[in-house]
Amino acid sequence: xxSMIIKTRVKSNELKMLDCLAPRMEFTEKEKQRHYGxxxxxxxxxxxxxxxxxxxxxxxxxxxxxxxVGGTTFQIDSLVIVQDNILVFEVKYYEGDYYYxxxxxxxxxxxxxxxxxxxxxxxxxxxRQLFESLGFKLVxxxxxxxxxxxxxLYQSPKDAPIIFPSQLNRYMNSLNxxxxxxxxxxxxxxxxxLQLHQTDSPYKRVPKYDYDHLxxxxxxxxxxxxxxxxxxxxxxxxxxxxxEKIDAAVMRNIxxxxxxxxxxxxxxxxxxxxxxxxxxxxxxxRVLNKNFSPVEDRHTRHYT
Ligand SMILES: [Zn+2]
Numbered sequence: 001x002x003s004m005i006i007k008t009r010v011k012s013n014e015l016k017m018l019d020c021l022a023p024r025m026e027f028t029e030k031e032k033q034r035h036y037g038x039x040x041x042x043x044x045x046x047x048x049x050x051x052x053x054x055x056x057x058x059x060x061x062x063x064x065x066x067x068x069v070g071g072t073t074f075q076i077d078s079l080v081i082v083q084d085n086i087l088v089f090e091v092k093y094y095e096g097d098y099y100y101x102x103x104x105x106x107x108x109x110x111x112x113x114x115x116x117x118x119x120x121x122x123x124x125x126x127x128r129q130l131f132e133s134l135g136f137k138l139v140x141x142x143x144x145x146x147x148x149x150x151x152x153l154y155q156s157p158k159d160a161p162i163i164f165p166s167q168l169n170r171y172m173n174s175l176n177x178x179x180x181x182x183x184x185x186x187x188x189x190x191x192x193x194l195q196l197h198q199t200d201s202p203y204k205r206v207p208k209y210d211y212d213h214l215x216x217x218x219x220x221x222x223x224x225x226x227x228x229x230x231x232x233x234x235x236x237x238x239x240x241x242x243x244e245k246i247d248a249a250v251m252r253n254i255x256x257x258x259x260x261x262x263x264x265x266x267x268x269x270x271x272x273x274x275x276x277x278x279x280x281x282x283x284x285x286r287v288l289n290k291n292f293s294p295v296e297d298r299h300t301r302h303y304t
Contacts, residue, residue: 002058002060002181002182003055003057003058003059003060003061003182004060004061005060005061005062005063006060006061006062006190006191006193006194007061007062007063007064007065007194007197008063009045009046009049009063009064010064011042012038012042012064012200012202013200013202013259014038014200014202014205014206015035015038015039015042016259017202017206017259017260018031018034018035018038018206019035019039019224020219020256020259020260021206021207021209021214021260022035022224023215023219023224023225023226024209024214024215024216024219025207025209025213025214025215027207028207031207040093041091041092041093043093044091044092044093044147044148045063045064045077045078045091045093047093047147047148048077048078048089048091048145048147049063049078051147051168051172052078052080054172054176055080055172055175055176056176057082057083057175057176057178057179057180058082058083058180058181058182059080059081059082059180059182060080060081060182060186060187060190061078061079061080061081062076062078062079062080062081062190062193062194062197063077063078063079064076064077064078065079065193065197066197066198066199066200067126067127067130067193067196067197067198068196068198069126069127069129069130069133070129072126073198074122074123074126074127075123076088076090076123076127077089077090077091078091079193081138081182081186081189081190082175082178082180083178083179083180083181083182083186084138084139084178084180085138085139085140085141086131086136086138086139086140086141087141087142087143087175088120088123088124088127088140088141088142088143089142089143089144089145090116090119090120090123090142090143090144090145091145091147092116092144092145092146092147092148092151093146093147093148094113094146094148094151095148095150095151096108096150096151096152097152097154098113098151098152098153098154099153099154099155100153100154100155100156100157101155103115103118105117116144117144117157117160117161117162120142120143120144120161123142124140124142127140128140130196134192136189138189141161142161143161143162143163144160144161144162144163145162145163145168146162146163146164146165147165147168148165149165151164151165209260211261211264214260216273216274216275216276217275217276217278218235218249218253218275218276218278218279220235220237220239220240220242220244221242221244221249221252222237222240222242223237223239223240223242225237225239225240227244227249227278230246231243233245233246234246235249246279246283247283247286247287247290250271250275250279250283250284250287251287251291253271253274253275254266254271254287254288254291256274257270257271257274265300265302266288266292266302266303266304267300267301267302267303268281268284268285268288268301269281271284271288272284288303292304
């Protein structure tokens with residue numbers, strides 16, 4: 001009765017920005033990899049959330065927490081409060097064959113990747129410090145979850161806190177056998193953590209871009225390819241088949257402009273230019289008038 005998601009998972013601003021920018025500029029190899037990694041990571045987290053829906057005992061969930069202790073920030077993919085424990089999950093959507101060599105995680109072709117066990121160890125040590133300062137007494141139990149069924153790990157370190165795809169069901173079953181009752185104390189802990197959540201500024205991490213050099217036009221919200229076809233009051237993506245109402249597409253493009261250029265004044269002309277004239281200026285004005293408040297300057301009108 002008492003279970004709830006205190007903090008939901010949303011696409012990070014960095015991923016949103018990269019999604020907007022990818023079809024509009026040329027990324028370097030490194031930027032492409034970063035984008036791919038974030039996209040895959042988010043896909044995995046969504047799969048993890050779906051798996052978590054089968055947790056039946058009382059619990060409180062906080063996803064994508066960014067916390068800070070002593071000037072060091074650390075991120076937690078998923079934190080689940082149950083009666084006697086804080087469950088912390090580091091979610092990985094790796095696909096293919098991997099192995100451990102010494103204390104290093106490598107792909108079967110030999111390339112080394114960031115070790116999630118080390119990453120988790122670091123976050124947990126910081127989380128413990130934070131809990132100590134807050135006077136939280138619950139025991140932290142942490143695991144790396146490999147959620148992709150196409151993942152295999154050879155020579156995995158013994159007793160490592162790892163949940164493999166083949167163990168997901170059994171792990172959930174054993175959790176569901178635990179006794180768990182949420183009290184106001186648990187609720188207060190969750191609220192405190194939510195309060196401590198930091199907002200991340202991605203602007204320094206994304207590739208450099210400027211308005212004039214970005215490709216303009218309507219891009220599909222799903223596959224990010226240019227949208228060209230309209231059918232009645234909808235755009236239809238000829239690449240992935242997604243339908244989108246024209247008003248929704250205009251709104252999405254406005255959100256893109258606001259995210260990429262928070263300093264720009266939102267005007268009808270700007271949105272018209274960003275969409276590369278694909279839509280009549282009347283339609284854009286209508287959407288702006290409906291969803292924003294007009295501010296009249298001397299000669300121009302912009303929206304906030
Ligand atoms: Zn598409």
